[in-house]
Amino acid sequence: MKINYQETTSDLLTRINIHDAYGARDIDKWMLEVLPLEQGMTILDVGCGAGKQCFSYLTYLSGKANITGGDVSKELLAKAEEENAKLGKRVTFQELDFNQTFPLASDTYDLLSCCFAIYYAEDIPFTIKEMHRVLKPGGHLFTTGPMPENKRMFYDIIHETTGKEIPPMPGSSRYASQILASLQSEFSEVRVEIFENPLTFPQVEPFLAYTRASLSEDRRLWNAFFQTKEDFEKIMAKIAEVAQKRFDHNKQLVMTKVVGGFLAEK
Numbered sequence: 290m291k292i293n294y295q296e297t298t299s300d301l302l303t304r305i306n307i308h309d310a311y312g313a314r315d316i317d318k319w320m321l322e323v324l325p326l327e328q329g330m331t332i333l334d335v336g337c338g339a340g341k342q343c344f345s346y347l348t349y350l351s352g353k354a355n356i357t358g359g360d361v362s363k364e365l366l367a368k369a370e371e372e373n374a375k376l377g378k379r380v381t382f383q384e385l386d387f388n389q390t391f392p393l394a395s396d397t398y399d400l401l402s403c404c405f406a407i408y409y410a411e412d413i414p415f416t417i418k419e420m421h422r423v424l425k426p427g428g429h430l431f432t433t434g435p436m437p438e439n440k441r442m443f444y445d446i447i448h449e450t451t452g453k454e455i456p457p458m459p460g461s462s463r464y465a466s467q468i469l470a471s472l473q474s475e476f477s478e479v480r481v482e483i484f485e486n487p488l489t490f491p492q493v494e495p496f497l498a499y500t501r502a503s504l505s506e507d508r509r510l511w512n513a514f515f516q517t518k519e520d521f522e523k524i525m526a527k528i529a530e531v532a533q534k535r536f537d538h539n540k541q542l543v544m545t546k547v548v549g550g551f552l553a554e555k
């Protein structure tokens with residue numbers, strides 16, 4: 290499956306900031322509870338983006354771990370390096386395309402994480418095999434991604450606005466099905482954890498900012514909805530009306546993120 294996807298730094302950071310501001314729960318805290326983290330570990334974070342998870346592990350382990358972050362986006366890696374410089378360059382960041390053989394030795398890592406990224410892989414079994422290869426025997430792979438019921442209100446509003454069926458999303462359409470099945474066939478044991486986080490918007494504006502950052506993240510998937518910037522702005526204006534009606538009725542807008550954490554042992 291060829292996935293035309295390119296995360297932009299500003300869209301990703303906009304969504305992270307909105308989760309922080311309006312979410313009831315902290316996903317980084319949840320991950321730290323679920324992950325088998327110990328000082329002295331060798332850790333690889335694949336699809337590391339601007340380094341959110343790498344820096345969270347570094348702080349949690351008081352800097353006593355060997356942490357590498359890999360991503361295909363030079364722009365996001367540069368952002369990660371900016372933060373890394375402030376923290377004394379304790380994390381190694383490198384280019385890594387998970388659609389290619391990883392430029393890394395086999396049996397190397399105690400823990401490999403891949404947060405909100407694995408579903409962009411073109412060939413899921415290939416990428417999972419590569420992740421399995423670079424893990425030490427007994428090492429763990431942890432992935433996160435959207436479950437099918439994720440962000441229902443967001444999709445309901447877009448459906449109500451356009452009258453069109455929502456296209457299958459690379460994440461929610463295959464994370465709990467194809468990706469979980471691939472993990473189960475490659476690894477000896479897979480545990481499934483669920484994280485639910487209601488985002489409560491006290492005005493319509495932050496929901497619209499989220500919608501913009503989310504639609505443009507996956508803009509090629511929304512081809513049937515808009516192609517030009519003008520079409521996009523027209524749809525955004527209609528989404529604003531539908532969201533405002535819901536808001537006037539309920540006095541708030543609540544969008545629940547439903548995330549699956551899959552912890553697999555080699």
Ligand SMILES: C[S@@+](CC[C@H](N)C(=O)[O-])C[C@H]1O[C@@H](n2cnc3c(N)ncnc32)[C@H](O)[C@@H]1O
Nearest residue numbers: 296336337338341360361362386387404405406
């Ligand atoms: C939604 S972001 C998540 C980033 C980070 N893990 C976080 O949670 O903030 C998805 C990430 O997957 C990366 N990505 C997409 N395709 C990739 C590929 N072929 N190889 C490596 N990373 C990729 C993107 O560049 C982006 O950083």
